Amino acid sequence: MELTPTRRRRFLAAAAAMLAAIPVVLVATANASVPTTPAGWSLAWSDDFNGTGGTLPSSANWTVDLGHAYPGGPANWGTGEVQNYTNSTDNLKLDGAGNLRITALRDGSNNWTSARIETKRGDFRPPSGGKVAMEARIQMPNVTGNAALGYWPAFWALGSPYRGNYWNWPGIGEFDIMENVNGINSVWGVLHCGVNPGGPCNETTGLGANRACPGSSCQSAFHTYRFEWDQSSSPQAFRWYVDGQQFHSVTQNQLPADTWANMTNHAGYFILLNLAIGGAFPNALAGSTPTAATVSGHSLVVDYVAVYTAGGGGTTPTTTTTTPPSGSGxxxxxxxxxxxxxxxxxxxxxxxxxxxxxxxxxxxxxxxxxxxxxxxxxxxxxxxxxxxxxxxxxxxxxxxxxxxxxxxxxxxxxxxxxxxxxxxxxxxxxxxxxxxxxxxxxxxxxxxxxxxxxxxxxxxxxxxx
The missing domain is CATH 2.60.120.260 (Galactose-binding domain-like)
Incomplete structure (x- = not known):
């Protein structure tokens, strides 16, 4: 069939639109490895989530949390969230394209399931006098409006003394590197510290800041979220970034000396990824969540997680040692x-x-x-x-x-x-x-x-x- 000029223009426009749409899909999944380590930094640990589709993440790198609480810890993970965490590949799996997917699901009885994982390592901290950065490339669940009410994805870190003693929060420190609720186009960065309630970190709210994701919305595209703990600066500082743009910081001189010491003078931090449903944060902004309008089946998609260190002469050991005194015993x-x-x-x-x-x-x-x-x-x-x-x-x-x-x-x-x-x-x-x-x-x-x-x-x- 011969194309008239009008038909030709329409055909070319449609073809261009189709071709333009293809890279958008590929960009969301194609980065299947940890990026090149930035100059001045060393890669201390990483997971690029490459692996067979439909399998769980590496058991050498991650522990899968189960149920509604740590054994002996506060109920509903201390936040009021309603989902049951499982190790089912319906909720937690590699997708075969270099991503980890954590999916929240609601069954016919209105019960929610999802997943939460934490690194086996709990010693992420700066080398003495140096810096540590914790970074991940993430697409938040691609759902907004009423359908997103109760969705609470997070990329965060907890002080290692919390393991085995689930009642010392927030004194041991918590860095919320990326939090989001209810499908809002915003990333929250939060520091939790001191005592609860109140204290220097205004618990249970914490010291936080938020901003919209640069360019594309947090839900529609991948963005890179990063937290840095800098011991080389004076005063020492915590800094939060999205796509390389700093949006929050807390410095040592903003907090009492004992508060800073309690969250920095221990073995280090472990990293967590989870997708909660309901709880204190989404409820604070939207009332009781989830609701009947909340749509099941959306996923937190993680391309990679990496930990970098810089300066200080190397990685700080988990426990500082000294030359022992001589003698028996x-x-x-x-x-x-x-x-x-x-x-x-x-x-x-x-x-x-x-x-x-x-x-x-x-x-x-x-x-x-x-x-x-x-x-x-x-x-x-x-x-x-x-x-x-x-x-x-x-x-x-x-x-x-x-x-x-x-x-x-x-x-x-x-x-x-x-x-x-x-x-x-x-x-x-x-x-x-x-x-x-x-x-x-x-x-x-x-x-x-x-x-x-x-x-x-x-x-x-x-x-x-």
Whole structure:
């Protein structure tokens, strides 16, 4: 058929429109790898979510959180969100195109499911005197208006002492790198710290700022969200970015010294990605959510997550060590094996599957204890108590791991709570702040629980500055 000039113009316009639309789709999924590391930075950790479509993200990199709470932690994750987190690939999967998809679904009984993951590593922090950056390229759930009411995607980080002790928030620190609610074209960056309610971070709101995503909306396209913790500046600073544009900052001189120290003087942070439904934040802006108009099936899509460090002479180790004082007994600043205790009550020595092999003391219950004679702290003040623990305890069973000096009934100088970690050989390193200790002491590790069932296995303990 011969095209008249009018038909030819219409045909060419339609073809141009079709071709112009194709790259938009490709751009949203084509960046299947972590970008080149910026000059002056080193890549410390990353996941580009490349893998077989329909599979879960790497179990070497991520832990999948389940249910409505951490074992022994606040209900509904402390926020009032309503969904049940699962490890079903209906809610959580690689899409085969280099992305992770977290999808919120509502069933016929009006129950919501979704997913939440957190990095296995919990030591993301600047090298001494340097900087750390946590970055992700994300497309928020592509839903707006009434259909989006209750959607609450987030890319964020929590202080590692929260693991095993789910009641020390917000003192241990929380960096909300990207939050969004109700399909609004805006990214929120928030710092949580201090005490709740109120305090220097105005909890439970936090110290936050927000802005619209540059160019395309947050929901319709990928954007890069980044948080930097800068120890090289004076005063030290936290900074939030979207697509390279800074939109929020908090500096050290804005907060009390003890507040800043409590959230920066520990082992570091772990990163989380989740898609919540309902809860305090979306409800604050739209009333009770989700509603009957909220549409199921939209996804948080993540292209990559990367952690970079700069300056400071290298990556800061999880625990700062010192030259131990000489003498017999145990070096406080090296890993002290649980099975090497001078004396012990409770638990059973067993072969461990933990990294490095050896043995652990398994399934310790309320009233158990370990004594380590002559632990040498020297003249350097130890301010951190860390233990490598695992738990296969039943639902609702948890307890404390406590460090005491010179007597099993002495004052507790450091402690943390622990519940089910996923199994008796599913190991976690849990740090806790402690009152300053110097000199040489007999250290008693005691175990206290309101239940009689075993709740913890211990591989080793260690102290740090």
């Amino acid at each position: 145990f070096d406080a600043y090296s890993s002290i094996q649980a099975e090497s205790a001078t004396s012990r009550s409770g638990g059973t020595v067993e072969t461990t599957s933990d990294t490095g092999g050896g043995q652990d003391v398994g399934q310790i219950a309320n009233g158990g204890s370990m004594r380590f004679s002559g632990v040498r702290f020297g003249s350097t003040t130890a301010t951190q108590f860390t233990a490598r623990v695992a738990s296969g305890a039943g639902s609702g069973v948890s307890g404390l791991v406590e460090a005491r000096l010179d007597s099993p009934s002495g004052a507790v100088v450091g402690s943390f709570a622990v519940g089910n970690t996923g199994g008796w050989q599913s190991w976690r390193t849990v740090p806790a702040n402690m009152s300053g200790v110097t000199g040489t002491h007999d250290v008693y590790v005691t175990f206290t629980s309101g239940q009689s069932s075993p709740y913890v296995s211990v591989n080793w303990i260690r102290f740090g500055t």
